[in-house]
Amino acid sequence: RVSSDGKPPKFQPPPKPVIIDRKTQKEERRFLSPEFIPPRGRTDPLKYYIERKDMIQRRKVFNIPEFYVGHVLAVTTADPYASAKSNRFVGICIQRGGKGLGATFVLRNVIEDQGVEICYELYSPRIQAIEVLKLEKRLDDNLMYLRDALPEYSTFDVNMKPVSRMDHEEIPVNKLQVRMKPKPWSKRWERPKYNIKGIKFELPEHKMKAAQKWTQPWLEFDMLREYDTSKIEEKIRKELSEELEK
Amino acid sequence: MMPIWTKSGEKHAVTLLKVQDCHVLRYVSKEESGGKTAKLLVGGKNVSPFSKPESAHEIFKEAGVPLKQKVTTFNVTDDAIIKPGTPLYAAHFRPGQFVDVTAKTIGKGFQGVMKRWGFKGQPASHGQTKTHRRPGAISTNKAAKVYRGKKMPGKMGNIYRTSFGLKVWRINTKHDIIYVNGSVPGHTNCLVKVRDSKLPTYKDCNKNPPFPTFFADGDEELPEDLFDEEIFQFTDPSVTFS
Numbered sequence: 001r002v003s004s005d006g007k008p009p010k011f012q013p014p015p016k017p018v019i020i021d022r023k024t025q026k027e028e029r030r031f032l033s034p035e036f037i038p039p040r041g042r043t044d045p046l047k048y049y050i051e052r053k054d055m056i057q058r059r060k061v062f063n064i065p066e067f068y069v070g071h072v073l074a075v076t077t078a079d080p081y082a083s084a085k086s087n088r089f090v091g092i093c094i095q096r097g098g099k100g101l102g103a104t105f106v107l108r109n110v111i112e113d114q115g116v117e118i119c120y121e122l123y124s125p126r127i128q129a130i131e132v133l134k135l136e137k138r139l140d141d142n143l144m145y146l147r148d149a150l151p152e153y154s155t156f157d158v159n160m161k162p163v164s165r166m167d168h169e170e171i172p173v174n175k176l177q178v179r180m181k182p183k184p185w186s187k188r189w190e191r192p193k194y195n196i197k198g199i200k201f202e203l204p205e206h207k208m209k210a211a212q213k214w215t216q217p218w219l220e221f222d223m224l225r226e227y228d229t230s231k232i233e234e235k236i237r238k239e240l241s242e243e244l245e246k
Numbered sequence: 247m248m249p250i251w252t253k254s255g256e257k258h259a260v261t262l263l264k265v266q267d268c269h270v271l272r273y274v275s276k277e278e279s280g281g282k283t284a285k286l287l288v289g290g291k292n293v294s295p296f297s298k299p300e301s302a303h304e305i306f307k308e309a310g311v312p313l314k315q316k317v318t319t320f321n322v323t324d325d326a327i328i329k330p331g332t333p334l335y336a337a338h339f340r341p342g343q344f345v346d347v348t349a350k351t352i353g354k355g356f357q358g359v360m361k362r363w364g365f366k367g368q369p370a371s372h373g374q375t376k377t378h379r380r381p382g383a384i385s386t387n388k389a390a391k392v393y394r395g396k397k398m399p400g401k402m403g404n405i406y407r408t409s410f411g412l413k414v415w416r417i418n419t420k421h422d423i424i425y426v427n428g429s430v431p432g433h434t435n436c437l438v439k440v441r442d443s444k445l446p447t448y449k450d451c452n453k454n455p456p457f458p459t460f461f462a463d464g465d466e467e468l469p470e471d472l473f474d475e476e477i478f479q480f481t482d483p484s485v486t487f488s
Contacts (some may be wrong), residue, residue, distance in 0.1 A: 025270060033301060042435065043434055043435070044264070044434075046264070047248075047262055050262070050418065050421065050423065051248060054480055057480035057481060057488040058480040061481060061483060062480070062483070062484060075312075078484065078485050078487050079487070080255075080487040085486065085487045085488065086486075100248065101248055101249050102248070102249045121249070121257075123249075124251060124255070124257070125251050125255060125478045126251075126255040126484065126485050128482060128484045128486070138359050146448075149475075161454065198344050209408060213269065
């Protein structure tokens with residue numbers, strides 16, 4: 001190309017490369033404890049707001065760690081009848097239920113060949129410490145089937161040392177398939193309503209097929225059952241982060 | 247309803263009652279009402295003026311107060327008379343007081359005798375022909391009539407009932423909420439009448455309540471939350487036994 005004044009064209013430096021650092025841009029994993037999300041109903045939202053204020057108050061004084069179903073926890077409670085006035089129990093969390101201040105979680109362990117399940121309230125003042133010993137999620141939200149599984153899957157050492165993990169790592173999902181005791185079970189876990197992926201069913205084919213008779217394929221399309229919590233969650237997360245920083 | 251913990255670690259269930267725009271509407275003197283004490287008409291919960299007929303608007307116009315959904319009477323002694331038009335707040339009650347709560351129970355519609363009165367019914371099998379939830383016999387042979395008030399199927403619920411002697415655990419002055427022990431008749435968000443307890447055991451229980459009521463424009467400055475002495479407050483560390 002020949003420019004108008006006969007000189008060679010001015011050197012245009014190449015555009016600077018834009019470096020997108022994907023590691024630092026990874027979204028921070030934001031965990032909202034399930035008991036903060038209000039259930040669907042006709043209650044005044046003011047009631048949930050006041051309950052949340054109390055829950056935040058408690059969380060400021062006492063640290064409730066982030067945990068899911070499948071984690072192994074050690075809980076120390078105040079016990080007036082124990083010699084040391086406190087009681088420590090280690091177990092795997094099989095279920096988290098309840099909303100608001102009455103939120104509970106059930107810990108299961110097998111002690112001296114006897115299965116023991118204790119249901120603790122998260123916000124009870126008698127709980128003195130909650131430690132997460134092992135972090136791992138399971139394939140299901142509800143591990144009640146461990147009652148009918150072989151006892152080896154529910155035994156955890158009482159003096160287990162906490163497994164260390166880095167803060168920014170994702171919580172690993174344990175894809176363990178649990179083997180069950182022979183039937184009868186407390187619930188028919190092969191039925192599709194429980195939607196369990198963590199059991200290795202050793203039942204004959206015709207029984208598994210017969211269980212599929214109870215599928216309700218219309219459930220996933222039922223619009224009245226949809227409860228979209230994304231916006232509510234955002235608001236609650238904002239509220240929580242503001243209050244906890246104070 | 248919500249759980250509440252005491253300092254010794256026990257859990258109690260608590261109902262939250264909100265005091266929503268309560269105003270005193272009229273003072274009826276003892277001679278006028280014909281009862282033993284003077285009466286105060288109190289109205290709760292504001293509502294649009296189109297929901298009530300014009301004839302009902304008079305009381306509210308006299309008191310200078312927006313239309314209320316419900317108007318109740320309280321029997322009051324002569325030294326507790328309040329001027330019509332004063333607003334009533336949750337701070338009228340104090341933690342540690344005992345209270346009676348009246349409300350209309352949840353309506354269950356037309357119900358049979360087993361649900362309504364708790365009859366046992368009949369067995370499911372062993373030859374029963376078409377008789378499993380029926381009342382059975384309704385009177386004797388000698389009576390030759392059915393007595394008045396015989397328990398029979400009918401409309402159940404939607405009547406006024408009172409829970410007596412409920413303890414007040416906590417009061418939130420900012421949002422006007424009373425935390426009352428145990429359960430209360432009625433569905434969620436229904437209108438409820440809260441009164442000082444008339445049970446003889448709690449006759450001398452109120453130690454210095456605000457008398458005749460809590461006035462918001464007075465000099466008293468109350469903290470946002472008033473707790474009973476036994477409540478575990480979440481600002482304290484966890485409970486330990488010694």
